Amino acid sequence: MNTNNHINYIEFKASDLDAIKTFYSHCFGWSFTDYGEHYTAFDNSGIAGGFEISYDKIVTAVLVVLYNKKLITCKEKIVDAGGIISKDIFSFPGGRRFHFKDPAGNELAVWSDK
Numbered sequence: 001m002n003t004n005n006h007i008n009y010i011e012f013k014a015s016d017l018d019a020i021k022t023f024y025s026h027c028f029g030w031s032f033t034d035y036g037e038h039y040t041a042f043d044n045s046g047i048a049g050g051f052e053i054s055y056d057k058i059v060t061a062v063l064v065v066l067y068n069k070k071l072i073t074c075k076e077k078i079v080d081a082g083g084i085i086s087k088d089i090f091s092f093p094g095g096r097r098f099h100f101k102d103p104a105g106n107e108l109a110v111w112s113d114k
Contacts, residue, residue, distance in 0.1 A: 078110075096111065
């Protein structure tokens with residue numbers, strides 16, 4: 001259901017769609033639907049979105065934050081899949097989080113209240 005004035009889609013850039021699909025499938029269990037050679041949409045993420053092919057340098061303007069109950073296990077999966085930890089686990093009022101860069105250079109964060 002689409003709700004007026006609510007975020008309902010997030011779109012990222014990536015230079016290698018196969019690598020990005022492998023990364024997010026492994027780390028977070030997302031599934032993908034390809035729409036031609038230049039676009040793939042993702043599901044099972046909590047919000048709909050996709051990756052568009054781009055060979056320009058990736059510059060993330062918005063920080064997308066994911067939730068995960070097992071922060072350290074999630075971090076290990078990200079590193080194992082080729083992600084780069086850009087800001088290690090730190091505490092903040094209400095929980096802990098870390099930032100990472102995916103294989104395309106998009107920076108995201110993962111937090112937990114555990």
